[in-house]
Amino acid sequence: AQTVTQSQPEMSVQEAETVTLSCTYDTSESDYYLFWYKQPPSRQMILVIRQEAYKQQNATENRFSVNFQKAAKSFSLKISDSQLGDAAMYFCAYVKYGGATNKLIFGTGTLLAVQP
């Protein structure tokens, strides 16, 4: 069965600094997607960034980028120039490509605090 592990329950970063959140996963599939979702206190999960496993190039979305290491099954999120609005719970998630249900498997999350 596929699993997603986030080993950092909490992280803290100073405003304008850079922080990296870690995620590892386990799967026997070769084609899949990986995601980072942000969950602010409003509880609504918001997609931050997506990576297709077949792509070697790391995904980037403005201040957010990933370091995808397929062989190591590692998928870390880097947030540059951290802003107060980045404070939230961050979840790493996996889904098998072409699966019957598009069922996301989530990690346990990392709570990010941003210090002014």
Add this chain to the structure above:
Amino acid sequence: GAGVSQTPSNKVTEKGKYVELRCDPISGHTALYWYRQSLGQGPEFLIYFQGTGAADDSGLPNDRFFAVRPEGSVSTLKIQRTERGDSAVYLCASSLSRGTGELFFGEGSRLTVL
């Protein structure tokens, strides 16, 4: 609608009572998902609808949990004989199809069973 809408936002009930949680997905989204998020945990899959049918209900914890989507739009998650362990945030998500994995989530319904 503009986003996924879930009602009620918060629900407090007593052990043994029946509860219904409603989800109104984004218009045109054929895929709908229910997840349960316990305190300090990531969301856990409960059930997936494609149109009106439950294509995958493997995440429902037991037969006290049931969900419907009779017209392929609004879905209702039903919990019978609630237990204190059912306390959690119930998240609904929708997507256009099962293609890309990008789900659009609502703000969830927080259920507290006393």
